[in-house]
Amino acid sequence: MSTATLTPPAVDTADEAPVNRRKRGWGFHAVMAPLTLIWVAPMVFVFVLAFRSFDDIAARGTAAWPTSFSFDGFSEAMGRGAMGRALWTSIQVTVPAVLLSLLLASWAAYALSRFNIPGRRLILLTMLAGNLLPPQILLIPVSRVMESLGIYDTLVALVIIHVGFGLGFYTFVLHGFMRSIPAELTEAARIDGAGPVQIYARIIMPLCRPSLAALGALATTWIFNDLIWAITVLRTEAKLPVTAALLNLQGGYVSNWNVVAAASVIAAVPTAIVFFAFQRHFVSGLLMGSTK
Amino acid sequence: MTTVALEKPRRKRKVPPVVWAFLAVPALVELGMVFWPALNSFYLSFTEWNGLGAAQPVGLENFRNLASDETFRGAFQNNVIWAVGFGGLSVLGGLALALALNRPRRGVGLYRSAIYLPMVFSLAVTGLFWRVQYQPDGTINTFLGAIGLESLEKQWLADPDTALYAVLVAAVWRQVGYVMVLYLAGLKSTDPLLDDASAVDGASAWQRFRFVTWPQLRGVNTVVFAVTVIDSLRTFDIVWAMTQGGPYHSSELLSTYMFQQGFTFLNLGYASAIAVVIFALALIFIITYLVRATKEEAA
Numbered sequence: 142m143s144t145a146t147l148t149p150p151a152v153d154t155a156d157e158a159p160v161n162r163r164k165r166g167w168g169f170h171a172v173m174a175p176l177t178l179i180w181v182a183p184m185v186f187v188f189v190l191a192f193r194s195f196d197d198i199a200a201r202g203t204a205a206w207p208t209s210f211s212f213d214g215f216s217e218a219m220g221r222g223a224m225g226r227a228l229w230t231s232i233q234v235t236v237p238a239v240l241l242s243l244l245l246a247s248w249a250a251y252a253l254s255r256f257n258i259p260g261r262r263l264i265l266l267t268m269l270a271g272n273l274l275p276p277q278i279l280l281i282p283v284s285r286v287m288e289s290l291g292i293y294d295t296l297v298a299l300v301i302i303h304v305g306f307g308l309g310f311y312t313f314v315l316h317g318f319m320r321s322i323p324a325e326l327t328e329a330a331r332i333d334g335a336g337p338v339q340i341y342a343r344i345i346m347p348l349c350r351p352s353l354a355a356l357g358a359l360a361t362t363w364i365f366n367d368l369i370w371a372i373t374v375l376r377t378e379a380k381l382p383v384t385a386a387l388l389n390l391q392g393g394y395v396s397n398w399n400v401v402a403a404a405s406v407i408a409a410v411p412t413a414i415v416f417f418a419f420q421r422h423f424v425s426g427l428l429m430g431s432t433k
Numbered sequence: 434m435t436t437v438a439l440e441k442p443r444r445k446r447k448v449p450p451v452v453w454a455f456l457a458v459p460a461l462v463e464l465g466m467v468f469w470p471a472l473n474s475f476y477l478s479f480t481e482w483n484g485l486g487a488a489q490p491v492g493l494e495n496f497r498n499l500a501s502d503e504t505f506r507g508a509f510q511n512n513v514i515w516a517v518g519f520g521g522l523s524v525l526g527g528l529a530l531a532l533a534l535n536r537p538r539r540g541v542g543l544y545r546s547a548i549y550l551p552m553v554f555s556l557a558v559t560g561l562f563w564r565v566q567y568q569p570d571g572t573i574n575t576f577l578g579a580i581g582l583e584s585l586e587k588q589w590l591a592d593p594d595t596a597l598y599a600v601l602v603a604a605v606w607r608q609v610g611y612v613m614v615l616y617l618a619g620l621k622s623t624d625p626l627l628d629d630a631s632a633v634d635g636a637s638a639w640q641r642f643r644f645v646t647w648p649q650l651r652g653v654n655t656v657v658f659a660v661t662v663i664d665s666l667r668t669f670d671i672v673w674a675m676t677q678g679g680p681y682h683s684s685e686l687l688s689t690y691m692f693q694q695g696f697t698f699l700n701l702g703y704a705s706a707i708a709v710v711i712f713a714l715a716l717i718f719i720i721t722y723l724v725r726a727t728k729e730e731a732a
Contacts, residue, residue: 177547204575245459252456256448271467273719277708282470305466366555368670384557405561416553
C-alpha cells in the first residue's frame with residue numbers, strides 16, 4: 142500500500158532511547174487500535190450484513206452473529222433494485238464530467254497563469270468564489286435553465302452542472318501549479334516557434350500530470366458521490382445515478398436489510414477503489430487549495 | 434493590480450486570441466451555470482412563483498413570512514447546533530488524531546487510512562451505513578443492551594429528541610478524517626526544532642502544544658474553520674438520506690427545508706428566500722476563505 146508516502150522521513154524519533162520508545166508505543170497502540178476498530182466497525186458490519194440471507198436477518202436481527210452466507214442481497218439490489226443500471230448511469234456522468242472539468246479548467250488556468258490578462262487575479266478569485274457558493278442558491282434557477290435549454294431530465298444536464306460548479310476550484314488549483322512552472326521552459330519553446338496551443342499541449346499539460354491526477358481522483362469521488370444535483374436536474378427514476386437510486390431502493394426494501402446493505406456496498410465500492418488505487422493522489426488532492 | 438507591476442517586462446506581450454478563447458469558454462460555462470442562476474435566486478426571493486406563468490413580485494413578503502415561520506426558525510436553530518456540533522467535534526477529533534498520528538511509527542499509516550476511509554463514501558452511503566446501525570435491533574441498541582443499559586435503547590432516527598444528533602454523529606464520523614488530513618499537513622509544516630527546544634527547556638506536552646505548535650497552525654485553523662462552516666451550511670445529502678428532516682422537522686436544516694419548499698411544494702419564491710438566507714450566512718466564511726486564498730496566491 143502506498144501509505145508510506147504519507148509518512149515523513151523517520152528522523153525525528155531516531156534520537157529517543159529505544160526502551161522509552163517501546164514503552165510509549167504500547168500506550169499508543171492500546172488507544173489507537175480499539176479506536177480504529179470502532180471507526181471501521183460500521184463499515185464491516187454493513188459489509189457482513191450484505192452477505193446474510195433475509196431469513197437469517199428476519200429471524201435473529203441485524204446485529205446477531207451471522208449464520209448464513211448468500212448473494213441474494215446483491216442479486217436483488219443489482220436486478221430489481223436497479224443498482225446495476227444506476228452504477229452504469231453514474232459512470233456515464235462521472236467520466237465525461239471529470240474529463241471535461243479538467244480540460245476546461247486547464248484552459249482557464251493556462252490563460253490566467255501564463256499570459257498577462259488584465260484583471261486576472263480578480264477573474265481567478267471570482268471563479269473560485271463561484272465554487273464556494275452554497276448550491277441551494279443555484280438549485281431552482283439551474284433546473285429552470287436546464288428546462289429552457291431543453292435538456293432537463295437528461296444526463297447531459299447533470300454533466301454540465303457538475304462541470305460548471307466545479308470549474309472554479311479546479312482552475313484555482315491548476316493555476317497555482319502552472320504558475321510554478323519556470324517561464325524559461327515556455328520561453329525557449331516560444332523562441333523555437335511554438336504557438337500558445339502547442340506550448341499548452343506539449344509542455345504545460347505533461348508537466349501538470351501529477352496535479353491533474355490528484356484533482357481527477359478528487360473530482361471523481363465528488364461527482365460520483367453527488368446527490369443534490371442529481372435529484373435537482375433529473376426526474377425520471379430510471380435515469381438516477383447510484384446515490385439517488387440507493388435512497389429510492391431504501392424506500393422500497395424497508396425491512397430487507399440485506400438488500401439495503403448490499404446496495405450501499407455496491408454504491409461504496411467504486412469510490413473505495415479510486416481511493417485505494419490513487420490514495421497518494423487523493424490525499425494530495427484534498428490538500429490542494431486548502432493548505433500549502 | 435499589484436502583481437502586474439511586478440511582472441517581468443517580457444511577459445507583457447499581447448495576449449493571443451486563442452488564449453482569450455481558452456479563458457472565455459470556461460468562464461462562460463461558469464457564468465451560465467453558477468453566476469447567472471445565483472443572481473436569479475436573488476430576484477426570485479422577492480417574488481411568488483409556482484413555476485408556471487410569470488413570477489409575481491411581492492417585495493419583502495417572503496422574508497417577513499420566514500421570520501414568523503416556526504419550521505424555518507427550528508431549521509435555523511438546528512443549523513446553529515449543526516454548525517457548532519459538526520464543526521466542533523470534527524475539529525477536536527481531527528486535531529487530536531493528527532497530533533497522535535503525526536510522528537512516524539509502526540502502524541501509523543494503517544490507522545490513518547482507516548480513519549480517512551469513510552471520507553471517500555458518499556454522504557448518501559454514509560447515511561445508509563448509519564441507518565442500519567440506528568435501527569431498533571441494530572448494533573447501537575444491541576450494544577447498549579449487552580452492557581446493561583437497556584433503558585437508553587431507543588428509535589434513534591424516529592425520536593424527535595435524538596434524530597438530529599444521530600445524523601450529526603454519522604456526519605462527524607465521515608468528516609474527522611478530512612480535518613485530520615488538513616491538520617497533518619499543517620503539522621508537517623511546523624518547525625520540529627521549536628518543539629524539541631521547548632522540550633529540552635522542560636515544557637510539558639500540553640505547554641508545547643498550546644504555546645509552540647498551536648500558534649504555528651493558525652493558517653490551517655482559518656481554512657478548517659471556513660471549510661467546516663461552509664460545509665455545515667451546505668449539508669443536505671446526509672440528512673436527506675437518513676431522515677429527510679423529520680420526524681416533525683426535528684432534524685430539519687435550512688438546506689433540507691429549502692429543498693422541500695422548492696421541489697416538493699413548488700413555492701419557488703419562498704424557497705429562493707431561504708437560499709438567500711443560506712447565502713448570506715455563508716458569505717462571511719466564503720470571504721474568509723478567499724482572503725486566505727489571495728494570500729496564498731500572493732505568496
